Amino acid sequence: MKAYLEHINKAFESRARLGIMSVLMVEERVDFSTLKDTLQLTDGNLASHLRALEEAEYLQVEKQFVGRKPNTTYQATETGREAFQEHLDALEQLILNNRKEN
């Protein structure tokens, strides 16, 4: 396999996960409804992608109360930041190779 393809990370393949990680690379801590509004995903779809990224230890979840309302926030882990950067680098290689060869 072309070397750069090996660094494309299955955990980030979907548009939703690319979107989630892009948001979390910029914002320190983001709540569920901000992610939902930004990415225009359904609750179920967003929750399932967040859970997968949490299981991969690419993000961490914090549950707290704001007054009496539960508020869940998400933050990229250091592992997640590094893995996402590596994924973006591999995509960049793919783009550059396509450009060079055409």
Added chain:
Amino acid sequence: MKAYLEHINKAFESRARLGIMSVLMVEERVDFSTLKDTLQLTDGNLASHLRALEEAEYLQVEKQFVGRKPNTTYQATETGREAFQEHLDALEQLILNNRKEN
């Protein structure tokens, strides 16, 4: 949703499909075993991704005989080339946005 995310095409999300389309953007016509060797996929996995791309009309399949051996070749369609380029452009936007904001 951030505008560029809308141009990320589900049909090209997986590493295998990124690899297949990258090969077909460069080579006019590629046979199954060349794709298999280049991308190091199993027969079943490669066949299923090729079928999905064919159903999306992003590639076309030609079956012929070389002597008495069947030989199947794959070629990107014009639609496929355009769609893949659009996908790569969206990924490039994503990468640039991540770079700018960090």
